[in-house]
Amino acid sequence: MPELIETPIHPAAGPWDLPEFVSEDQLPSRQGDRVIQYREALREAMAEEMRRDKRVYLIGEEVAQYNGAYKISQGMLEEFGPKRIIDSPISESGFAGMSIAAAMYGLRPIVEFMSWSFSLVAADPILNNAAKMLYMSGGQWGCPIVFRGNDGAGGQLGSTHSWCVEGLFANVPGMKMVIPSCPYDAKGLLKTAIRDPDPVFFLESERMLGDRAHVPAEEYYIPFGQAAKLREGDACTLVSFGRPVNFCLEAARRLAEDGIECDVLDMRTIRPLDIESIAASVQRTGRVVVVDQSWPFGSVASEVMAQVCEHCFDWLDAPPARVNTADVPTPYAKGLEQAYLPNPDRIVAAVENIVQG
Amino acid sequence: MAKTAISSKRLSDQLPNQVLIDWLRSMQLIREFESRTMQAYQQAKIGGFCHVYTGQEACAVGTLACVNDDDPVVLAYRDHGHALARKMTPEACMAEMFGKTTGCAKGKGGSMHMFDRPHWLFGGHGIVGAQTPLGTGLAFAAKYEREVLGQGLDGSEAKKKVSLCYLGDGALNQGAFHEAQNLAGLFSLPVIYIVENNGYSMGTAIQRGTTMPDDLCLKAAGYGIDAIQIDGMDIRNLYDHFKPFADACRAEQKPGFVDLKTYRYQGHSLSDPQKYRTKDEVDQWKERDSIAALLHHLMTERACVSEEDWKNMTGDIRQQVREAVDLADKAPDPDVATELYSDVYANPQKGLSPSCDYNHGLKNPLL
Numbered sequence: 001m002p003e004l005i006e007t008p009i010h011p012a013a014g015p016w017d018l019p020e021f022v023s024e025d026q027l028p029s030r031q032g033d034r035v036i037q038y039r040e041a042l043r044e045a046m047a048e049e050m051r052r053d054k055r056v057y058l059i060g061e062e063v064a065q066y067n068g069a070y071k072i073s074q075g076m077l078e079e080f081g082p083k084r085i086i087d088s089p090i091s092e093s094g095f096a097g098m099s100i101a102a103a104m105y106g107l108r109p110i111v112e113f114m115s116w117s118f119s120l121v122a123a124d125p126i127l128n129n130a131a132k133m134l135y136m137s138g139g140q141w142g143c144p145i146v147f148r149g150n151d152g153a154g155g156q157l158g159s160t161h162s163w164c165v166e167g168l169f170a171n172v173p174g175m176k177m178v179i180p181s182c183p184y185d186a187k188g189l190l191k192t193a194i195r196d197p198d199p200v201f202f203l204e205s206e207r208m209l210g211d212r213a214h215v216p217a218e219e220y221y222i223p224f225g226q227a228a229k230l231r232e233g234d235a236c237t238l239v240s241f242g243r244p245v246n247f248c249l250e251a252a253r254r255l256a257e258d259g260i261e262c263d264v265l266d267m268r269t270i271r272p273l274d275i276e277s278i279a280a281s282v283q284r285t286g287r288v289v290v291v292d293q294s295w296p297f298g299s300v301a302s303e304v305m306a307q308v309c310e311h312c313f314d315w316l317d318a319p320p321a322r323v324n325t326a327d328v329p330t331p332y333a334k335g336l337e338q339a340y341l342p343n344p345d346r347i348v349a350a351v352e353n354i355v356q357g
Numbered sequence: 358m359a360k361t362a363i364s365s366k367r368l369s370d371q372l373p374n375q376v377l378i379d380w381l382r383s384m385q386l387i388r389e390f391e392s393r394t395m396q397a398y399q400q401a402k403i404g405g406f407c408h409v410y411t412g413q414e415a416c417a418v419g420t421l422a423c424v425n426d427d428d429p430v431v432l433a434y435r436d437h438g439h440a441l442a443r444k445m446t447p448e449a450c451m452a453e454m455f456g457k458t459t460g461c462a463k464g465k466g467g468s469m470h471m472f473d474r475p476h477w478l479f480g481g482h483g484i485v486g487a488q489t490p491l492g493t494g495l496a497f498a499a500k501y502e503r504e505v506l507g508q509g510l511d512g513s514e515a516k517k518k519v520s521l522c523y524l525g526d527g528a529l530n531q532g533a534f535h536e537a538q539n540l541a542g543l544f545s546l547p548v549i550y551i552v553e554n555n556g557y558s559m560g561t562a563i564q565r566g567t568t569m570p571d572d573l574c575l576k577a578a579g580y581g582i583d584a585i586q587i588d589g590m591d592i593r594n595l596y597d598h599f600k601p602f603a604d605a606c607r608a609e610q611k612p613g614f615v616d617l618k619t620y621r622y623q624g625h626s627l628s629d630p631q632k633y634r635t636k637d638e639v640d641q642w643k644e645r646d647s648i649a650a651l652l653h654h655l656m657t658e659r660a661c662v663s664e665e666d667w668k669n670m671t672g673d674i675r676q677q678v679r680e681a682v683d684l685a686d687k688a689p690d691p692d693v694a695t696e697l698y699s700d701v702y703a704n705p706q707k708g709l710s711p712s713c714d715y716n717h718g719l720k721n722p723l724l
């Protein structure tokens with residue numbers, strides 16, 4: 001009989017060096033005057049890791065000569081050359097599948113989907129191959145790969161280009177899902193994603209790429225599965241992921257003007273999910289609103305609510321509530337799209353409803 | 358159809374007797390193994406879908422004989438034969454189908470998912486055509502290793518490799534394969550797509566499923582990929598033509614496509630009633646049986662195998678496979694406590710699942 005594996009990292013991952021993680025208060029300061037865009041933070045993360053490890057490469061549509069459809073990879077071709085910054089034809093299934101095998105072989109690919117909407121034609125490789133390879137091979141091959149790109153609606157792109165894939169894909173075991181809400185986290189989480197030996201689905205947002213904030217020049221790694229508490233209050237817990245975290249902060253500011261103080265938790269990663277932080281908050285506030293930019297049925301919000309019920313049933317003073325996108329295909333018209341998305345108005349209303357109700 | 362030797366001095370004629378005897382043994386091992394597979398399936402020792410390789414043995418044995426042991430290989434779901442030809446032990450292969458801990462994937466993969474890391478076998482894959490971008494990626498990685506890293510990932514000297522990607526004729530019509538070929542052609546990746554053309558995708562005869570069924574090489578031409586049609590029932594002929602072809606793909610680091618004509622004697626899977634073809638058709642192909650043909654060559658033209666040698670060889674193989682079945686039967690089932698939740702993540706972390714904590718289970722017996 002074979003022996004049990006005793007190393008923390010599965011031997012299928014091959015030679016591996018996880019970064020040193022420090023506690024949140026030891027990370028470099030979020031305050032400062034090195035103000036850059038979210039897209040630049042992503043670029044810094046990739047470039048730093050590519051300088052450190054020649055096994056890392058970037059492939060996707062328009063990432064090289066065009067300098068990125070959204071200018072995330074601007075200048076990277078010049079620094080790393082065409083063998084590591086690779087323009088792909090429009091073949092998501094092909095280049096995703098190709099890079100999955102390259103990851104099995106021992107490279108560390110970053111695959112850019114111009115939009116996660118386009119990942120649907122690569123569903124077979126990313127779900128069947130990347131996420132299941134370690135299991136199906138009985139622990140012989142893992143798949144250290146990062147898939148990243150824009151996720152979510154908000155630019156009048158219509159139904160097929162506005163996908164939020166978190167509800168769909170988070171259902172699949174074997175992958176990790178990361179969804180940063182600000183430039184600082186975008187850098188620290190992407191660096192961790194590239195260093196992680198498992199397949200990571202990294203969800204960015206076209207609507208946030210121009211967001212500007214201080215991002216430290218130095219290297220830092222934000223661990224997966226640790227929520228950030230962005231605001232404290234005792235009336236209600238707001239739990240969110242990615243772009244809607246910013247709507248929660250706006251809603252919390254407005255609610256505070258009426259004397260309703262909320263905890264705001266930015267989950268940062270969906271899988272792993274930091275349910276302990278959510279539970280600790282809800283056990284104090286007794287109320288929770290989950291804000292999620294995917295559809296409500298079988299969503300990340302429903303998963304969080306289910307886990308809140310499992311962990312906090314006796315502490316709840318009101319039924320858990322959720323704010324999702326409207327349960328319809330994404331509309332094009334500006335007004336319809338705004339009403340479709342989670343927004344501060346809808347979050348304020350949801351909180352008032354359970355706090356006052 | 359079949360390309361015959363163009364000169365009297367065939368490449369395969371220059372190989373020592375022992376090489377061809379090893380081919381014979383390998384092909385007969387597959388044939389015997391698959392016959393015991395069918396038996397075990399009928400006894401419900403093997404579950405799920407099960408696709409046997411009987412009839413196509415020369416394809417796996419012949420093509421793998423033309424590449425190096427550290428060239429990466431990826432397969433479709435009809436994968437037992439290639440696994441054995443690539444030197445996976447019959448014990449690991451049979452135990453995998455029995456769903457036992459001693460299987461190549463500890464019983465987590467099954468018949469369609471034969472993985473063997475020490476032998477550079479990157480798995481059998483169940484979704485038709487899904488392995489074709491993977492085969493392309495193995496070539497990409499091998500090329501990257503040489504051109505970007507300047508050395509092997511393990512620090513060894515960089516070398517030119519070629520990846521073998523096996524598929525059936527049914528996969529010709531799957532989108533992923535066309536994307537894979539385009540990428541391989543565009544980036545000039547050293548992958549050889551070996552189409553084991555047995556004439557049927559399940560019950561659909563090739564002319565009902567694809568265009569230009571008599572000359573599949575035309576399809577590869579559409580992607581700028583060199584292609585060759587080879588008779589896959591005659592292993593010597595296969596070697597004569599595939600060896601230089603594979604060598605060229607390696608040397609020039611470019612893709613290739615092979616229309617390898619073959620035939621499966623059994624149904625698509627073991628639950629296939631085979632109403633789409635006649636017994637006469639099957640019998641006609643059996644007359645060209647690849648094992649019989651090689652045996653005849655070794656007994657007559659080379660006169661290096663006697664009736665008694667053959668009797669001993671088949672006896673040894675029968676015994677070897679019987680032992681593999683016995684061992685698989687007696688091997689322990691995977692332990693739910695250690696195996697159900699292991700090998701899901703290489704770096705298991707808290708909070709990955711609401712219903713369990715992932716762990717690391719048993720080391721794979723092949724590693």
